[in-house]
Amino acid sequence: MFRLTDFTYEGKTVFLRADLNSPVENGRITSDARFRAVLPTIRHLLEDGAKVVVATHQSRPYKGDYITTEEHAEILSRLLNQEVEYVEDIFGKNARERIGALKPGEVIMLENLRFSAEEVFYKPIEECEKTFFVRKLTPLIDYVVNDAFAAAHRSQPSLVGFARLKPMIMGELLEAEVDALSRAYESDDRPRVYILGGAKVDDSLRVAENVLRNGKADLILTGGLVGQIFTLAKGFDLGDANVGFLHRKGLLELVDWAERILDEFYPYVRTPVDFAVDYHEERLEVDLLGGDKRLFDEYPILDIGSRTVEKYREILDSAKIIVANGPMGVFEREGFAHGTVGVFRAIGESPAFSIVGGGHSIASVYRYNITGISHVSTGGGAMLSFFAGEELPVLKALEISYERFREGTDKPKTELSLLFHQ
Structure with a gap:
């Protein structure tokens, strides 16, 4: 599977799928633990000159903690000590224009992915590829970095849909997990x-x-x-x-x-x-x-x-x-x-x-x-699935992407072993 160090990111647009799903009380996020966990990956990308598009889900429809990602952007801005612009869109015209206008070193936060109906259901990679979400964003991005281990047991467009279309890379958190x-x-x-x-x-x-x-x-x-x-x-x-x-x-x-x-x-x-x-x-x-x-x-x-x-x-x-x-x-x-x-x-x-x-x-x-x-x-759920011996869709997608794109990396690779059990 690809690691962050297998590519250079100067001037490249990177779609970073994180899992910043956090506890909420009275409409406010009460813990920044998951934000801190992905900071090493974001900093690595920014230091290398990437244009970073952060995407996450938050809760599920009709639950009390089902909120926008506006506060997520605020928290990430504070932790990174730079602006992370909240984009009130996922793959529509507003989101696509903002992604296209990104400059190296800039970060934006897309709207809660589960505001899109396509992101709520579990589908195989072949069907995830056909979603409007994947088809609209694919032409705008160069790499996909996945640092969402907590969602690794799910097969949804943002998690697996780009695997055969763009190089999909483990973030530092996912690799450590x-x-x-x-x-x-x-x-x-x-x-x-x-x-x-x-x-x-x-x-x-x-x-x-x-x-x-x-x-x-x-x-x-x-x-x-x-x-x-x-x-x-x-x-x-x-x-x-x-x-x-x-x-x-x-x-x-x-x-x-x-x-x-x-x-x-x-x-x-x-x-x-x-x-x-x-x-x-x-x-x-x-x-x-x-x-x-x-x-x-x-x-x-x-x-x-x-x-x-x-x-x-x-x-x-x-x-x-x-x-x-x-x-x-x-x-x-x-x-x-x-x-x-x-x-x-x-x-x-x-x-x-x-x-x-x-x-x-x-x-x-x-x-x-x-x-x-x-x-x-x-x-939690991903960890239990791992120790239950079940195949995690995100890890499988990473393996598929590695096989498809391993000849096109910018840097010579060290041997990459399969990091998960069958």
Whole structure:
């Protein structure tokens, strides 16, 4: 796959697909973490004399954080210490004229890509090529740089549509992500521990099944709703309040799948030994073996308990590889952050090569100033797809583009290995 250093960009127009999709409260962006993550790529392009067209999506139609990219341009301007002009258009006449008028060293920000209906659906490369978005912009750009690892599991026009039409290049963030995840997945160091939490239960089950069946993990620790589903699969009763909640979320149907994983890999999947419930706005821990489990009938589980944190800490202390996705509980509430903070701090203190990913996981790492983690991934869904052994459309598109354009680069290339597993 192409890297940034394989080309020179003086006077060239570069379409930079980033993922600046950020949390929003009261109509304002509350974190600039994803903006900071793409700064090295943008600075590399600007220092080389490129004309940069930044494109990103923000949320989905009809959601509360579905906003324009005007504030995205403001944030990027502040971080780059130069103007990033917001263009209230995606591929229409206004956008095309502004792209055509760009001068070397200038940056513009296109409108939220998901304001275009073509960008909402997943289609193969062949169909993405035919979209108005790709057909209108292709004549105006020289290179496509993709730094949107968090969207790498999606096949949409802005992500894969240019692959056979223009050289498509990994940005520095995407390259670092793929290198780190490949290192963890392919490593023979042992023990290799995966921590699966949060609410993406089906994705986590796919990861568990893949890494255990293919000998990529020695142990899996669970928390969040993932931990609750595995706990039910082990035959424990989590009470009316919690079983009812899982039912409303449509997650109870996954218990059978979790049971099948346990039947095949039982000793290698660990579940919480205690949970913390919201008992009249206070944290109350309930032991699965010796506690008053009747509390589960009335009070919701919002975290793993202290004994579980200590058991997980002992395991993580001796790990060589750690991959974690998703929090252990509702860390946004201070009284129920103990599990997530305790486990993530144990990851940071471990000598292992460690990766933590997922939007909520990243938020907790920064909120509680947790240090020592080797790599904090910007992609939750993409990271889960990677470790589930699934092909990521963006990485496949990068490979296709490399094969098509590798004879036309400006600089002699070093050997480029395939950075992702089949």
